[in-house]
Amino acid sequence: MTGTSTGVFSGLRNWLLLPSWLVIGVLVLSPVFIMLVYSFLTKEFRGGVIWDFTLAAYDQFFLDRGLFGDEPPKMEWTYINIFWRSIWQALLATLLCLLIGFPTAYFIATRPPSARTVWLFMVTVPYWVNLLIRTVSMKFLIRDNGPVNEWLLATGMISEPIHLINTPIAVQLGLFYSYLPFMVLPVYAAMERYSFSLSEAAADLYASKWFTLWHIVIPSVRPGIIAGCILVFIPSMGAFLAPDLLGGARNFMIGSLIEEQFKGTAGNWPFGAAASMILLSAVLLVLLYYTHYQSKTGIAKN
Amino acid sequence: MTGKSQDIRHYSGFLPISLICLVLLYGPLIIVMIYSFNDSPSITVWGGFSLRWYDEVFHGLEAPKFKKAAFNSFTIAIMAASTSTVIAVCTALAMLRCGNFRGKAVTFGLVSLPLMVPEIVTAVATLIFFSTIGFKAGYATILVAHIAFCIPFAYLPIAARLQGIESFYEEAAVDLYASRLQAFFQILMPLMLPGIISGFLLAFVISLDDFIITNFVKGAGVETLPTAIFGAVKQGIKPNIMAISTLLLMLSVIFVTLSYLAGKMGSRDKG
Numbered sequence: 001m002t003g004t005s006t007g008v009f010s011g012l013r014n015w016l017l018l019p020s021w022l023v024i025g026v027l028v029l030s031p032v033f034i035m036l037v038y039s040f041l042t043k044e045f046r047g048g049v050i051w052d053f054t055l056a057a058y059d060q061f062f063l064d065r066g067l068f069g070d071e072p073p074k075m076e077w078t079y080i081n082i083f084w085r086s087i088w089q090a091l092l093a094t095l096l097c098l099l100i101g102f103p104t105a106y107f108i109a110t111r112p113p114s115a116r117t118v119w120l121f122m123v124t125v126p127y128w129v130n131l132l133i134r135t136v137s138m139k140f141l142i143r144d145n146g147p148v149n150e151w152l153l154a155t156g157m158i159s160e161p162i163h164l165i166n167t168p169i170a171v172q173l174g175l176f177y178s179y180l181p182f183m184v185l186p187v188y189a190a191m192e193r194y195s196f197s198l199s200e201a202a203a204d205l206y207a208s209k210w211f212t213l214w215h216i217v218i219p220s221v222r223p224g225i226i227a228g229c230i231l232v233f234i235p236s237m238g239a240f241l242a243p244d245l246l247g248g249a250r251n252f253m254i255g256s257l258i259e260e261q262f263k264g265t266a267g268n269w270p271f272g273a274a275a276s277m278i279l280l281s282a283v284l285l286v287l288l289y290y291t292h293y294q295s296k297t298g299i300a301k302n
Numbered sequence: 303m304t305g306k307s308q309d310i311r312h313y314s315g316f317l318p319i320s321l322i323c324l325v326l327l328y329g330p331l332i333i334v335m336i337y338s339f340n341d342s343p344s345i346t347v348w349g350g351f352s353l354r355w356y357d358e359v360f361h362g363l364e365a366p367k368f369k370k371a372a373f374n375s376f377t378i379a380i381m382a383a384s385t386s387t388v389i390a391v392c393t394a395l396a397m398l399r400c401g402n403f404r405g406k407a408v409t410f411g412l413v414s415l416p417l418m419v420p421e422i423v424t425a426v427a428t429l430i431f432f433s434t435i436g437f438k439a440g441y442a443t444i445l446v447a448h449i450a451f452c453i454p455f456a457y458l459p460i461a462a463r464l465q466g467i468e469s470f471y472e473e474a475a476v477d478l479y480a481s482r483l484q485a486f487f488q489i490l491m492p493l494m495l496p497g498i499i500s501g502f503l504l505a506f507v508i509s510l511d512d513f514i515i516t517n518f519v520k521g522a523g524v525e526t527l528p529t530a531i532f533g534a535v536k537q538g539i540k541p542n543i544m545a546i547s548t549l550l551l552m553l554s555v556i557f558v559t560l561s562y563l564a565g566k567m568g569s570r571d572k573g
Binding site: 007008009010011012013015016017018019020021023024025027028029030031032034035038048100101103104106107108110119121122123124125126128129130131132133134136137138139140141145146147150177180181184196199200203209212213234235237238240241245255258259262269272273276279280283287 | 310311312313315316317319320322323324326327328329330331333334337345346388389390392393395396399400401403409412413415416418419420421422423424426427428429430431433434446447449450453457469472473475476482485486504507510511513514517518528531532535539543544547550551554555557558559562
């Protein structure tokens, strides 16, 4: 046990590390730095860049200088609003996922082991099913003349179809539906380690069930809840498919804004790179908070 | 005894919420599956059971386009998953069998980087990277991007499996004068196999399903199944799209189930 550095393969360590360092370093890390550089370059028409350093892309994101760029700068709200919409849509999706995901995870954790495996498998499968197909299915389902409206009309619960497509509600539904498994799995992983004798002790001391849930269970599984929230929040914030397929042009989120800069001839690569950097910074802030939180509380766990 | 403790654990309302969760997750998929068997050319009216849209996927007007896309998708997925699985095995050996070393945490961070960064940011960065070095967008760019993106998905099950294998197996082999290569290929790799299979299958599904990165780096003319489906959906959801979606969906389910069974096969001979 002591000689950890004398394993059979220790001598090969650097050779074994090389492929992943090379592939991820070259194909993920260095591109992010190049993207950072691009966000300070000048745009060329028809996509691409001119190697002149400028703050124009960030300027365009935050400031409005009029059509010809000669007016005194004002705050430009268009993109800040898109960014803000992405944040609150992602927060709302996280909250909804938590409201459905936590009880589900709790319920699964209280099943007998064999049933637990089946439930867990059922929740995991959609996680791996193509996100595009899942979003298209949602679009099919909630169209004006889709099955949900048809069914509600047929049962007489509504007299006119509910218009959902191209509304913020449809985008929200799409995000929530896309990332729900991301919440259930980490919360379940934490629930699995929770010792129910704590709940029994609380009951013996005359705590009500909901008091126990709020003051004993939830604090115990908080790391799992936070991990789940981050796993839902980050992809929701950068989502492209849900706002694009379910939201249409009026419900742009930052993912759709970025995509637009790199498609077709109207693209502005430095601006797209700047918007990506702003999104990445927001995500890194969330992750920094998470590692900070983990280093504060996580050590006792292991 | 169990009756009392079950009662304390039980919250009324949690069962219905769990069922709602399952209905939400599966409802839309199942409805699309049902409608893919609809005989009527209108996607709203039910006209009886039929396989005509599946026939159209394979023999219809758009069949050559989808066949080409399917060919690209499968060949890319097989190559990307194999390469990333090999890289993941190497990384897992270094991380779990070479003691503590400087840069271990950094390596773990690096390997999980594609999971942390929003996919659209990776997509933009990769596109800009390829364009800067003058790598022409097409089949090869998709493949290279997929290899990087698949590594963490292959790594996690492989590392989990390797963690459960005591190091005395390969130590015994080396004590008995096996070379390191023999110790790996004849002793350790067979023990790791369930994790390797599971990791390969997950990487395969991830590559097969990827839309966002592929859409950015594919260039004009080269399509994979998801980008072909996306292009078709932009013109409206047609029944043949539902049929092809159902096929792709069934394939993902089969692969995930196999990956799950492979992982389970591993844990059984431990306990």
